[in-house]
Amino acid sequence: MDSWVLWLLFLLSVVQYPQPMDDVLDEVMRLQMELRAKFQEQERIWLEQEVEQFVLMQSGASWRDLPWSALQPWRVWPFAGLLVLLLAVWFMWRKRSCEAEISGEEEKENEEEEEDETWSYDLRWLLEERIQWPVQDLQTGCNRTMALINNFTTVLKRSLSGTFYPVLQEAIGFGSAFEGWTAREEEILYQVLVPLTPPLGHIFHLERDTDQQKPGRNFRVRVELECRCPREYQGMNMLCFQHHPDVIRRRTGQPILLDTLCTGSYLDVKKTVHWFRALVGATWQRLPQSRSWHLVLLPSKRSCNLRLTNGQESFQVKVLFGVQRYISDIYISSRHRGAQTPNTMWPETYAVAETKFFRHMARQTPQDSSHLKCLQLLACVLARKDFTIHTIKTIIMHLLHTVPVSRWHRRHFLLQLSDALEQLRLSLEEKHLKHFIVGNQRLPEEIRLPPDVQRAKPLNLFHSLAQDPAAHSQAMQAYFDLRHRLARVLAYGHC
Numbered sequence: 001m002d003s004w005v006l007w008l009l010f011l012l013s014v015v016q017y018p019q020p021m022d023d024v025l026d027e028v029m030r031l032q033m034e035l036r037a038k039f040q041e042q043e044r045i046w047l048e049q050e051v052e053q054f055v056l057m058q059s060g061a062s063w064r065d066l067p068w069s070a071l072q073p074w075r076v077w078p079f080a081g082l083l084v085l086l087l088a089v090w091f092m093w094r095k096r097s098c099e100a101e102i103s104g105e106e107e108k109e110n111e112e113e114e115e116d117e118t119w120s121y122d123l124r125w126l127l128e129e130r131i132q133w134p135v136q137d138l139q140t141g142c143n144r145t146m147a148l149i150n151n152f153t154t155v156l157k158r159s160l161s162g163t164f165y166p167v168l169q170e171a172i173g174f175g176s177a178f179e180g181w182t183a184r185e186e187e188i189l190y191q192v193l194v195p196l197t198p199p200l201g202h203i204f205h206l207e208r209d210t211d212q213q214k215p216g217r218n219f220r221v222r223v224e225l226e227c228r229c230p231r232e233y234q235g236m237n238m239l240c241f242q243h244h245p246d247v248i249r250r251r252t253g254q255p256i257l258l259d260t261l262c263t264g265s266y267l268d269v270k271k272t273v274h275w276f277r278a279l280v281g282a283t284w285q286r287l288p289q290s291r292s293w294h295l296v297l298l299p300s301k302r303s304c305n306l307r308l309t310n311g312q313e314s315f316q317v318k319v320l321f322g323v324q325r326y327i328s329d330i331y332i333s334s335r336h337r338g339a340q341t342p343n344t345m346w347p348e349t350y351a352v353a354e355t356k357f358f359r360h361m362a363r364q365t366p367q368d369s370s371h372l373k374c375l376q377l378l379a380c381v382l383a384r385k386d387f388t389i390h391t392i393k394t395i396i397m398h399l400l401h402t403v404p405v406s407r408w409h410r411r412h413f414l415l416q417l418s419d420a421l422e423q424l425r426l427s428l429e430e431k432h433l434k435h436f437i438v439g440n441q442r443l444p445e446e447i448r449l450p451p452d453v454q455r456a457k458p459l460n461l462f463h464s465l466a467q468d469p470a471a472h473s474q475a476m477q478a479y480f481d482l483r484h485r486l487a488r489v490l491a492y493g494h495c
Helices: 001-014 023-058 065-070 073-129 136-162 247-252 270-285 353-363 370-381 389-403 410-430 452-453 463-467 469-492
Strands: 173-174 189-197 202-208 218-225 293-299 305-309 314-324 329-335 345-349
Touching: 001 218, 136 173, 136 189, 136 270, 136 314, 173 353, 189 329, 189 353, 218 329, 270 293, 270 305, 270 314, 314 345, 353 389, 370 389, 370 469, 389 410, 410 469, 463 469
Parallel strands: 189 314
Antiparallel strands: 173 189, 202 218, 218 345, 293 305, 305 314, 314 329, 329 345
16 A cells, blocks of 8 residues: 555656746646645545554454455545546646647747847947938948049159159049048048159159157159160260259250259158149149039148038038058158158058958948948047047957957947957057057058068057056046046937
8 A cells, every 4th residue: 555655656756846937837736736625635534544453453454355455446546536536637737738838938038039120229229310420421421522632643654744853643542431431521622642653753762761759661752864765875865864964954944843842852742742732723624523612722731631612512522642652551641740740751661552451341241240330430420639630540450350350240249349449448558559550460461561660570550658657548548538538428329
């Protein structure tokens, strides 16, 4: 009899297994409670019978009568019926439990999908509605700018034909607008570089400036007259720029380049800018854009700055001049570098190569990539006294070069924003941020570097912080201020 009791207790423990709290199982739990009450009552009866049998055994009843008494129908059939009922309830509970689990998994999947959709909507709302991005169409502005400058160079080439001024080559757009982003400015600035090549009878020699007191890599453009005499007739009465410049001046009625835009033997930046500004003012009415746009020449010493307005919109164009280094994407340019930059100094610029890198990444990253939004937002909240925009741009370029392109999807925007801030913090703590172009031997093949730039030791953009502890402390404080302003922008949506 003990074995039967143990089996019943086992079945009871199975039936009493903790159930999931769900409305569909309420009926099963009610049946279980009723069965438990009936089982307890039956158990009491069995215990009483066991006591009676024990008394009979003590009174001399034979052991052979016990099996027969235990197998009497009035005892077996109630137990069998109870067992069948318990098994039926157990199978019903298992079926309902499985259905509940399947339903729970489906609901969980639906909740995860709804959560992903909600997150995607919240991020889209943050990026497109909450934060007020510039509304200008940058691509339209870039196309308009390039058409304007190329019209200028085409007209000027005709005007300068037969003279000994530098030859204007096709303009190259560079900078943030041509990379697809812009800082928060009321008027977008479009930057272009106009390469210069030497005129007939002249040669440009680039000489590296060895003055270590000035930042970066700087050059001078030494202008030389070219000898075109046959080797066996050099120095004889041949019409040659090098040997007979006075004769050429007199016969052509044109001054040579050394007489006009040079200081000594070196090409002068300010003279070149002044010369181009005068040509722009003289030829503006010959351009088709003059019929719908008003041109204003803005003051500048090392670039030609133009503002164009038509009553409804306006934009600025900054024209820099440069000389190409070998056949590469590196130029020496007329851009300003520090206070009291000499007129004959032409700093090396990597802006054209950087713009080509952004265009390359635009073809690699997802269509709704977040890297430009990330860069634009950081530039938007950046105070000019904190860091240069080029510092933030360098951080993003390094991340673009190392983080898989698939992770620049819009859904990872906040993650990439956090990565950029963390990279900035680490660079500040180490007082070291590598220049992205100089010394980088892993750039895409389409970006061409001169051998000396490719093999050079990467420049440290935070070199000054390593030399000045006070400046480093200010930079770290500026970093925390940047994080605070960024948090406010994300909370309130205004740069």
